[in-house]
Amino acid sequence: MSKVDDFRRLHHGRLPGDPLVLPGPWDAASARVFAEAGFPALATPSAGVAASLGYADGRTPAGEMFAAVARIVRAVDVPVSADVEGGYGLAPQELVERLLETGAVGCNLEDSVDGVLKDPREHAEWLAEVRRAAGDRLFVNARIDTFAHGDGDPGQAIERAAAYVAAGADCVYPIGAPAAVLPLLRSGILGPLNAGGRVDGEGPSPAGLGELGATRVTFGPGLQRRATAALREISAELV
Incomplete structure (x- = not known):
């Protein structure tokens, strides 16, 4: 089984309360830490x-960005999906080719530009x-920015999700959606649903997000910022 097939398989057949947890490495060293901890796959945060x-x-x-993703992919044996924001203005064919050159098995693509939502049909x-x-050859995670840059209407998020799934997205990610809205989103969205988790102890745990309907977290x-905060504390002790 190829890495992309393995990555796709990890998104299906999940039981409630058991979402796929994907930590976000920001460099090769952090990727190795997460892989050695036993996570079956990783997802870079832009x-x-x-x-x-x-x-x-x-x-x-x-x-x-592509060079950084390639270094992360080379550092580990587990599948890696890459957040490539809005695609950097590249034509779809070139975007796909450059992603495949990095060795990534998937990508995260957002539907806003500079804080403004794109037309969902376009x-x-x-x-x-x-x-x-x-x-x-790639697992496509379509980010939905209605909660981050829109009015937070769950109905609009569900409509965008339907359009993106129909277009071939493997998973949708309504970033910033409140945990309380996840059951409603789950009821209206076909296929895997990505939810955002927190590492500061606030909000539901990954298992809790899974119980609310998340397929993956x-x-x-968040992890990079927490690591930076820890380094600040260490540095303060050394000064």
Whole structure:
């Protein structure tokens, strides 16, 4: 079984309370830590990678992001999915080719630009082009930004999810959706559902998010930021 087939399999047949937990490595060293801990797959966070490279979130040049993803992939044996934001303005075919060159098995693609939601039909058409270019070689996670940059209407999130799934997305991610809304989203969305977890002890645990309907849980830059906070404490003790 190929890594992408293994990654896709991990999203199906999940029991309530047992979501796929995907920590987000920001460099090769953190990727090795997560793989050695026993996680079956990883999902890079664009904001965490940006911070490790010295950029603000959303400002990483495409070449540097793909190079960082490639280093992470080379460091571990488990499947790695890559957050490549809005695709960096690349045509679908080139985006897919560059992702495959890194060795990534999947990608996270968002439906907003500079905090403004894209037209859902146009975005669905673009996702369909990505799907055609990728075939079954990439697992596509379509991020839905209605809670982050829209009015937070669950109905709108469900409508976007339906359009993206119809376009070929393997999973949808309504980023920023309150935990209390997950059961409603679950009832209206076909296929795997990504929820955002926290590492600060606030909100439901990954198992709790699974019980509310999440198929998989990712943490964005949360782990990188927690590691940075720990380094600050260590540094303060050394000064």
